[in-house]
Amino acid sequence: MTTRRNFLKKVTATSVVLPLISTLEESCAQKQADRKLRVAFCGLGSYARRVADAMKDSPNCIVAGAISGTPSKLEEWAKKYNFSKENCYSYDTFDNIKNNPNIDAVYVTSTNALHHPHTLKAAKAGKHVICEKPMSVTVKEAEEMIAACKAANVKLLIGYRLHFEPFTRELIRMRASGELGQISFVNATMGFKIGDPNQWRLKKEHAGGGAMMDVGIYAINGARYATGEEPIWVAAQELKTDFEKFKEVDETITWQMGFPSGVVANCATTYNFNNFDRLYVAGNKDYYELYPAFGYGPLKAKTGKGEVNQPVVTHQTVQMTGMADCILNNTPHPNCDGEEGLKDMKIIEAIYQSIANNGAKVMIKY
Amino acid sequence: MTTRRNFLKKVTATSVVLPLISTLEESCAQKQADRKLRVAFCGLGSYARRVADAMKDSPNCIVAGAISGTPSKLEEWAKKYNFSKENCYSYDTFDNIKNNPNIDAVYVTSTNALHHPHTLKAAKAGKHVICEKPMSVTVKEAEEMIAACKAANVKLLIGYRLHFEPFTRELIRMRASGELGQISFVNATMGFKIGDPNQWRLKKEHAGGGAMMDVGIYAINGARYATGEEPIWVAAQELKTDFEKFKEVDETITWQMGFPSGVVANCATTYNFNNFDRLYVAGNKDYYELYPAFGYGPLKAKTGKGEVNQPVVTHQTVQMTGMADCILNNTPHPNCDGEEGLKDMKIIEAIYQSIANNGAKVMIKY
Numbered sequence: 001m002t003t004r005r006n007f008l009k010k011v012t013a014t015s016v017v018l019p020l021i022s023t024l025e026e027s028c029a030q031k032q033a034d035r036k037l038r039v040a041f042c043g044l045g046s047y048a049r050r051v052a053d054a055m056k057d058s059p060n061c062i063v064a065g066a067i068s069g070t071p072s073k074l075e076e077w078a079k080k081y082n083f084s085k086e087n088c089y090s091y092d093t094f095d096n097i098k099n100n101p102n103i104d105a106v107y108v109t110s111t112n113a114l115h116h117p118h119t120l121k122a123a124k125a126g127k128h129v130i131c132e133k134p135m136s137v138t139v140k141e142a143e144e145m146i147a148a149c150k151a152a153n154v155k156l157l158i159g160y161r162l163h164f165e166p167f168t169r170e171l172i173r174m175r176a177s178g179e180l181g182q183i184s185f186v187n188a189t190m191g192f193k194i195g196d197p198n199q200w201r202l203k204k205e206h207a208g209g210g211a212m213m214d215v216g217i218y219a220i221n222g223a224r225y226a227t228g229e230e231p232i233w234v235a236a237q238e239l240k241t242d243f244e245k246f247k248e249v250d251e252t253i254t255w256q257m258g259f260p261s262g263v264v265a266n267c268a269t270t271y272n273f274n275n276f277d278r279l280y281v282a283g284n285k286d287y288y289e290l291y292p293a294f295g296y297g298p299l300k301a302k303t304g305k306g307e308v309n310q311p312v313v314t315h316q317t318v319q320m321t322g323m324a325d326c327i328l329n330n331t332p333h334p335n336c337d338g339e340e341g342l343k344d345m346k347i348i349e350a351i352y353q354s355i356a357n358n359g360a361k362v363m364i365k366y
Numbered sequence: 367m368t369t370r371r372n373f374l375k376k377v378t379a380t381s382v383v384l385p386l387i388s389t390l391e392e393s394c395a396q397k398q399a400d401r402k403l404r405v406a407f408c409g410l411g412s413y414a415r416r417v418a419d420a421m422k423d424s425p426n427c428i429v430a431g432a433i434s435g436t437p438s439k440l441e442e443w444a445k446k447y448n449f450s451k452e453n454c455y456s457y458d459t460f461d462n463i464k465n466n467p468n469i470d471a472v473y474v475t476s477t478n479a480l481h482h483p484h485t486l487k488a489a490k491a492g493k494h495v496i497c498e499k500p501m502s503v504t505v506k507e508a509e510e511m512i513a514a515c516k517a518a519n520v521k522l523l524i525g526y527r528l529h530f531e532p533f534t535r536e537l538i539r540m541r542a543s544g545e546l547g548q549i550s551f552v553n554a555t556m557g558f559k560i561g562d563p564n565q566w567r568l569k570k571e572h573a574g575g576g577a578m579m580d581v582g583i584y585a586i587n588g589a590r591y592a593t594g595e596e597p598i599w600v601a602a603q604e605l606k607t608d609f610e611k612f613k614e615v616d617e618t619i620t621w622q623m624g625f626p627s628g629v630v631a632n633c634a635t636t637y638n639f640n641n642f643d644r645l646y647v648a649g650n651k652d653y654y655e656l657y658p659a660f661g662y663g664p665l666k667a668k669t670g671k672g673e674v675n676q677p678v679v680t681h682q683t684v685q686m687t688g689m690a691d692c693i694l695n696n697t698p699h700p701n702c703d704g705e706e707g708l709k710d711m712k713i714i715e716a717i718y719q720s721i722a723n724n725g726a727k728v729m730i731k732y
Contacts, residue, residue, distance in 0.1 A: 184639035185618075187553065189632075193650075235725045237601045241628030252551075254622045254632045262607030266555075266620045268632045273550035275653045275670070284559075287641045304641070359601045359725035 037324035039130070040065030040087060040103045042094075042118050043110030044073045047132065050296075051107065051159075052081060054316030061324035065103045067094050067118075094118075098125035105130060105327060107159075111206040112213060116141040123152040128327050132159040134217050134348065135341035137208025142345045146338040155327050158341035160221060161319035163334040166310035167299040171281065171288045172225050172334075174303070181285025183263050186226045188219035188279045190294045191252070191270030197245050201271075210249030212348060216269030218294035219279075220347050223257055223265035225335065226281040226288075231257035231265070234347060235361045236354040241272065255351050258361075403690035405496070406431030406453060406469045408460070408484050409476030410439045413498065416662075417473065417525075418447060420682030427690035431469045433460050433484075460484075464491035471693060473525075474498060477572040478579060482507040489518040494693050498525040500583050500714065501707035503574025508711045512704040521693050524707035526587060527685035529700040532676035533665040537647065537654045538591050538700075540669070547651025549629050552592045554585035554645045556660045557618070557636030563611050567637075576615030578714060582635030584660035585645075586713050589623055589631035591701065592647040592654075597623035597631070600713060601727045602720040607638065621717050624727075 039061055041048045052063045065087030066077045074088040089097055097103060106122035108115050108131040116136045122129045129149055135158045136142040149156035162168040174180050191211055200206040201214055224230065236255035240246055252270040259265070270276060279293035286304045293299060297315055301308035326333045343366060350362040405427055407414045418429045431453030432443045440454040455463055463469060472488035474481050474497040482502045488495045495515055501524045502508040515522035528534040540546050557577055566572040567580055590596065602621035606612055618636040625631070636642060645659035652670045659665060663681055667674035692699045709732060716728040 185634070185636065185642065187555065187634070189553065235601075235603045237622045237630075237725075237727065239624055239628065239630045252630060254630060256603045256620045258605055262605065264603075264605045264618060264620060264634075266632055266634045268551070268553070268630075270551065273648055273650060275648050276551065282639055282641050284639060354725075359603075359720075359727060361603070361725060 035060075035328055037061040037128075037328055038064030038102055038104045039320075039324075040067060040089075040097065040106050040127075041077070042067040042106050042108045042122065043114065044068045044070070044077060045109060048107070048109035051109070051316045051320065052077075054314045055320050057314065057317045058321040058324065060328060061320050065089070065097075065100070067091065067097070067106070094121050095125060097122070097127060104128060105155075108132060111200050112137050112208045113206050116145055119145045119156070120148045123148040123154050123156070126152055126154060128155045128157075130157045130159060130323055131338075131341070133221075133341065134208065134213050134345060135338065136345060137213065139342065139345045139349050142338070142342040146342060149338060156338035157323050157326065157333060158336050158338065159319070160336040160340065161315040162218075162221075162294065163225070163336045164318040164322040165297070165299065165315050166313060166318075167290060167301045167308060168225070168293075169334075170301065170308055170310055171279075171290060172228075174286075174288060175226060175228060175281065175283070179286065180281065180283030180288060180303075183227050183261070183281060183283045185263065185282040186223045186265035186267075186280065188222045188226070188265060188267045188293070189269070189276050190215045190218040190222075190278075191268070191273065191276040193274050194245075194271040202245065202249055204248040207249060209348070209352070210246060210251060211269040211271040212250050212253050212351060214271075215294070216253060216255075216267070216351075217344050217348065219265075219267040219269055220257070220344050221340075222279045222290075222293060223267060224343070226279060227259050227261070227263050227265070229259040229261060229263065230343060230366060231259050231347060231364060233258045233361045233363050234350045234354055235359055236351040237359050238355045246271065250355075253351065253355070255354070257347070401426075401694055403427040403494075403694055404430035404468055404470045405686075405690075406433060406455075406463065406472050406493075407443070408433040408472050408474045408488065409480065410434045410436070410443060411475060414473070414475035417475070417682045417686065418443075420680045421686050423680065423683045424687040424690065426694065427686050431455070431463075431466070433457065433463070433472070460487050461491060463488070463493060470494060471496060471521075477566050478503050478574045479572050482511055485511045485522065486514045489514040489520050489522070492518055492520060494521045494523075496523045496525060496689055497704075497707070499587075499707065500574065500579050500711060501704065502711060503579065505708065505711045505715050508704070508708040512708060515704060522704035523689050523692065523699060524702050524704065525685070526702040526706065527681040528584075528587075528660065529591070529702045530684040530688040531663070531665065531681050532679060532684075533656060533667045533674060534591070534659075535700075536667065536674055536676055537645075537656060538594075540652075540654060541592060541594060541647065541649070545652065546647065546649030546654055546669075549593050549627070549647060549649045551629065551648040552589045552631035552633075552646065554588045554592070554631060554633045554659070555635070555642050556581045556584040556588075556644075557634070557639065557642040559640050560611075560637040568611065568615055570614040573615060575714070575718070576612060576617060577635040577637040578616050578619050578717060580637075581660070582619060582621075582633070582717075583710050583714065585631075585633040585635055586623070586710050587706075588645045588656075588659060589633060590709070592645060593625050593627070593629050593631070595625040595627060595629065596709060596732060597625050597713060597730060599624045599727045599729050600716045600720055601725055602717040603725050604721045612637065616721075619717065619721070621720070623713070
C-alpha cells in the first residue's frame with residue numbers, strides 16, 4: 001500500500017538531493033526534480049542538431065541558447081528550439097555568456113581543434129561543459145581543459161553517449177559482475193567511408209587527425225569499458241591508399257593495446273570503408289559481441305546464450321538525461337568526465353607515436 | 367533427351383582424362399574413375415585418425431598403410447583400416463616404401479618439425495605427398511620439400527582442408543566474382559586454450575613455434591583466400607601472460623598484413639583462450655563473415671543478405687576426395703600445394719621477424 005509517507009520516501013529516493021545551484025527556493029527535492037538543465041550549443045553543425053533534437057525527449061534538459069559564427073544559424077536555432085535571442089552569441093560575444101543566468105551549461109560541438117578554446121571560454125564564464133569527443137587534439141590541451149573546469153568549479157563531461165546506452169551498459173554490467181569470466185581478448189573496430197574530400201574532418205588544422213581521432217576513439221574507449229582496465233602499452237600500424245584525399249590525416253590504422261591483466265585488444269579504424277563497427281569481448285565464461293557497437297543505433301548484442309534483449313533508445317536522449325542529472329543533482333557519471341577523455345587522448349598520442357616509430361610498442365603513463 | 371552419345375560426352379566432361387600413372391590398361395576414363403588413391407599415414411596421432419576415419423566416405427581413396435615408431439599403433443591401424451602388415455613401416459624401414467606398389471601417397475601427420483624429413487623420405491621413395499600444415503618450421507625447409515617433390519616427379523599437397531569446404535569456397539567464389547565488390551579489410555582470428563602443458567605443441571624443438579605456427583596459419587591463409595592477394599608486408603606484436611607454460615613458444619600474437627591493393631588484414635592467434643575462430647571480409651558491395659571459420663565445423667557464414675546456405679560436410683572427407691582426384695587425375699588443386707604452403711611459411715617467418723624487431727613492418731619477398 002502506498003501511504004503518503006511512503007510516497008514521499010519514494011520520491012526522495014529517486015531524485016538525489018544534492019543541489020548544485022543551491023538557492024533556498026530550490027532546496028526542496030520536488031523543485032529540484034522539476035529543474036531542467038539549460039544547455040547552449042557551441043558550434044551548430046549537424047551533430048549539434050542531432051543532440052538538440054534528441055533532447056526534446058529528455059525530461060530534465062532543454063536547448064536554451066547557442067554560440068555560432070553564422071547569424072542565420074543562430075536565428076534558425078532560436079526559432080526552432082524556442083529560445084530568446086538574448087541567449088544567442090557569436091564567437092566574439094561568447095564571453096558575455098557569463099552574465100546570462102538562463103544558461104547552465106555549454107555543449108561544445110565545434111570542430112575538434114576548437115574544443116579546447118571553447119571549453120576554456122565556457123568554464124571561465126562559469127558554465128558547466130559537455131564537450132564532444134575527442135575532447136581535444138592533444139594531451140596538453142585536455143589537461144588544460146580539466147584544470148580550467150576544476151578552477152571554475154564547473155563539471156566537464158565528454159560526449160561519450162554509449163556509456164548511457166543499454167546494450168553497452170549490459171556489456172559493462174556483465175563484465176563487472178564476472179558473468180563473462182576473466183576477459184582475455186577484445187576486438188574493436190570502427191570506421192566508415194568518408195565522403196566530401198573538402199570537409200574539415202580531412203584537415204589536420206581543424207580535426208587534429210583522421211579516422212583515429214574521429215572514430216578510432218570509439219574502439220579505444222570500447223576496449224577500456226570492455227575490460228575495465230587501462231592499457232599500459234600500444235603498438236600501431238598505418239595504411240594509406242589515397243594519398244590525395246588523406247594528404248593531411250590518417251586513413252586506416254590498426255593498433256593493439258596491452259592491459260595489466262594480460263588482455264590484448266586488437267583494434268582498427270578507417271575513413272575508407274563501411275560495415276566496420278564491432279566490439280567483441282572474449283571472456284573465459286562467455287563472450288559479448290556488440291555488432292554494430294558504436295554507431296547511432298540500434299545496436300545489437302549477443303552472447304553465447306543468444307541475442308541480448310535491451311530497450312532500443314535514442315543515444316543522445318539518454319546521454320543528455322544522464323548528464324543533466326549528473327550536473328543538476330551531482331549524481332555519479334558513468335566514466336565520461338574529462339579524466340576519462342584525457343585517458344583516450346593519451347592513448348591516441350601513443351598510437352601516433354608508435355606509427356612514427358614504425359610500430360614500436362609505446363608505454364602509456366596516466 | 368539423353369542419347370548414348372550425349373551420355374558419353376557428359377561422363378567424359380566430368381571425369382578429366384589426364385591419367386598420371388598412365389599405363390595402357392588405365393588409360394580408359396572409366397577405369398581411371400574406379401581407381402582409388404592408396405594412402406599411407408606417417409605419424410599416427412589423433413589428427414591422422416581423424417583424416418583416416420573421414421576417408422571412409424571418400425569414393426576415391428583408401429587408407430592403405432602406415433609409418434609409425436610405435437608397433438602397437440601400426441597393428442591397431444592395420445586391423446582397423448584393413449590393410450596388410452606389409453604396408454606397415456617403422457621410421458627405420460620407411461625408405462623401403464619405395465618398393466611397395468600398393469601405396470601411392472604418404473600423408474605426413476607427424477609433429478611439425480618432422481614434416482620436412484618425412485616429406486623428403488616419401489618423395490625419395492616416389493610417393494605423392496600430402497603434408498599437414500604448417501608444411502615445415504622454416505622457409506628453407508619448405509623450399510627443400512618443394513624441390514624434392516619436383517625432382518621425384520610427385521605431387522606435394524598441404525592439408526589445407528578449408529579450400530575444399532563449401533562455406534569457404536562460397537566466400538572465395540563471391541570474392542572472385544566481384545559480388546563482394548572491392549575488398550577493403552579482413553579480420554581473421556584463430557586460437558584456443560591449450561590443455562596439457564607437456565604436449566609437443568609447446569616444445570619448440572617439435573612444434574617450431576606456438577599458436578602462430580599451429581593455428582595462426584589459418585588466419586594467414588584465410589586472409590589470403592579472402593583477398594585473392596599476397597601480403598607485401600606484416601607487422602606483429604606478441605603478448606605473453608604465462609611464462610612457464612609458454613616458455614618455449616608463442617602464446618598470443620596479433621599481426622597485420624598489407625596487400626598490394628591496399629587491403630589490410632588485422633589478425634590474431636592464441637593458445638590462451640577459446641571462442642576465437644572468425645574470418646570477416648569487408649567489401650564495398652557486401653561483407654562475408656565466417657564464424658566459426660577455421661575449426662572442424664560445422665562452419666557458419668553470413669553476408670549482408672543473411673545466412674549463407676551451403677551443405678555441411680566433413681572437411682577431411684571432401685579434402686581427401688579432392689586431393690585424391692588431383693593426384694589420380696591431375697585435376698587442378700584449389701591453392702593447396704607446396705608453393706601455397708611456402709607463402710604461409712614466408713609470412714610466418716616475417717611475423718616472427720617483426721616481433722624480434724619490436725613490431726617493425728617487415729616486407730615479404732615471394
